[in-house]
Amino acid sequence: MTTNVQPIVSDEAYDVEAIRKQFPILKEQIRGKKLVYLDNAATCHKPQVVIDAISNFYSHDYSNVHRGVHTLSERATKKYEDARKKVQQFINAESSDEIVFLRGTTEAINLVAQTFGKANIGEGDEVLITAMEHHSNIVPWQMLCKESGAVLKVAPINEKGELIFDQFEALISDRTKLVSVVHMSNALGTVNPVKKIIDLAHAKNIPVMLDGAQAIPHLAVDVQELDCDFYAFSGHKLYAPSGIGALYVKREILEKMPPWQGGGDMIRTVTFEKSEYNSIPYRFEAGTPNIVDTVALGTALDFVSEIGIEAIAKHEQALLDYATEKALKIEGMRLIGTAEDKGAILSFVLDKVHPHDIGTMLDHCGIAVRAGHHCAMPVMDFFEVPATARASFAMYNTFEEIDILMDGIENLIEVFG
């Protein structure tokens, strides 16, 4: 019953079966069926090396960092700081001092809003975002605007889910103090023309923050080439544990940013009269950090780099093209987000079946997709849908899994008929 579309071989050298073997969870059975995990935009699974890195670190190297002179403390500190260097290399930052470890993208955006934002954005000033942002790149700015009297401006999108660039440009004013945009949309898959956005903003001396949560596992990111001022991402969408992420800030900006949380490790000296703050990036890492997950993030970056982000991107793009072609042949299936430049996300609705019913029914075929508003309610409002179903692809997904997904969709359309 599936429409006849030939799988495109993404790359002969790309051995997806060898990759799959490294992810133990992919052997799980769900409701008696082989797991088809297509909810990677929410979070992706972890390879054995990352799982082992956590266990090995606790078993052999664990101690607190930046504190003690004993062997384990030095060993733990070295591994923790090695992870910072790995992040620096992964996104090609100039220096590892420009990398702050945080819980994830959301915490990173909140940090920027509460430090850079409070110091630089005042009454009547403007923060410019787009209509395709995740709530995490909306709410922190709303909170800042409420406190400071600044104004949040939102650049519109078109029916394909692309930023309308002329209107974005028109919204930049003398009062714009920061542009914060998503690199790749989690609800639509749209990849924004971030280089063009940055060049435009910089011509008017406006700094730019990029929310890289979705982009980081799918695109090669070079912060120096982009020349962005802030870049935030989460580890858990990049094959690393949940609860760890990183914020890149250009050195000259980071050095001037006031500290965020106070506590140990972020200070140099403390008296009851005053405290002298530590240098960057430690000034922004108060308290004992998430040491083990940070080390495991480093392992995940090694793992991804070994396969190669370009090879992964090519494979995922082939999966997306294949899925899109099949989807367009299914009557009653409508894709939400059809941007020209798009990452491995297939958001869709069916004429007669609500996304939640799609989610439950596909789960019965062992298929995990996301059903809901994807923390992007304004995007749902724009497309006049309460929710969408979303299949999102990772390095370990296969063409066969897309066939299973499309068969499942065709079957459930029939059942609901």
Place this chain on the structure above:
Amino acid sequence: MFEDLRDLYQEVIFDHNRNPRNFREMEDSNRKVEGFNPLCGDRMTLFLKVEGGIIQDASFQGSGCAISTASASLMTEIVKGMTEKEADEQFEILHKITTSEDEVENLEELGKLAVLAGVREYPARVKCATLPWHTLSAAIENKEASVSTE
């Protein structure tokens, strides 16, 4: 392919989803309450006409999944002609059906609503079944026209 889902998606549910009963705006309603499930974006508007403590008419509009649509459709059928107290008791029955660990067979005496028992296997979907009933509860509690958005 979906045989084992029949406990959740029974024919009665498909029927009510395809042809929801009392799916209309009620011009002479004296209670109107919006129900919203922010988790999934489902929205419904419930209309009641209550006279002398009796629910004379009940209808709804909105967009939702098969479970919430069927639940709302069944609800409007069931509560018509009931007193407000009786309608409230039905909510308790539904609550029991959707969360109880008792065998479904033992719940048959609970009537039409037993078709919703399948959701207990799907904790994320319980709210779909209960949204219309929470909305009804709000309509019953707010006895004055103040719940109307108009």
